[in-house]
Amino acid sequence: MGVSCAKMMKDKILQQSIALFEKNGFSETSIQDIVNMLGVTKGTFYYYFTSKEQLLMQIHLQYIDNILEQQRRIIDHSDKSWKEKLFDVVYMLIHQIESHGASARIFFRELINVKGDFLNEILAKRDQFRFNFQYLIEQGIANGEFRDDLPADMMTFAVLGACNWSYMWFKPEGPVPDNEVACIFVEVFLNGMKK
Template structure:
């Protein structure tokens, strides 16, 4: 791991253990085995480290989600399943980063927080576009509010950082597929014979 990576990893561990406010630049340097000067070479302040912690996670989500959105070999149902599986798996893979961000995001500088919000909005827009494809193609119901569906997906997936465990009974993929079954069961367009009298 390079020096910048060591600094980020050390910050994630210390912020998770002690909290952002209680962790000093000096402690991050000692934990990473680098000087304070080395930290300031890469980051102008502690808030910037917190910003990068979240950016590292959200950028990977965006890259994967954008790839899924533009796949022409998948139906909207298949795309939505891929998006949810990727999101839950990434939350599991980057759990320390996710936990730190949700606990400490209020300490990110306002201009940097705006960048994060824009990226999260972009991620939501990708999910929304897939749901819209499903509605337009007749796979999903037309009577549901698409914005609410997308917020429900993120609420369901984001919350896994609180309870999902590496040694848990279900893998991240199994959890994600359970979410998909619940969600798609409510989203799928019913055929006339399935509708209640």
């Protein structure tokens, strides 16, 4: 099997698994369900993945590696203020639900099914995302763009908590587009709800 054919099959397994995990949940989806939907054998599955858990870890890694890279590019952008970078990261997180909705939902919903070394690797990357975000806030504080009377770690948890939970309710086809959701979030984060 050529390299491109092998990559195509691996991608097909990943995409079909994402669809099934989103619809039925990780625990309720069997390897047999996955191969049945693809019309291949279990041997094909095991050629690419040692287990369903490794497959789930791959889905998590693809998602977190993608948002870590986007976050890094945003933070490293030298021509933007820290407020602009805050908006860009918030927008990126909301937009991921639109562009990678199933993967986003699996990333947040199915972490409970990631175990052992797989879990440690995913948690380390999630922590890195949080530390990077806290760095963004700390730089905004140091630059006088954000208030300095609140702890940066608590601001980080508040913003990420709101963004991460949006996978439960944000509907890309709904009346409020991702850009507007990001604008509302940033307005609340920076200026609160007080009149």
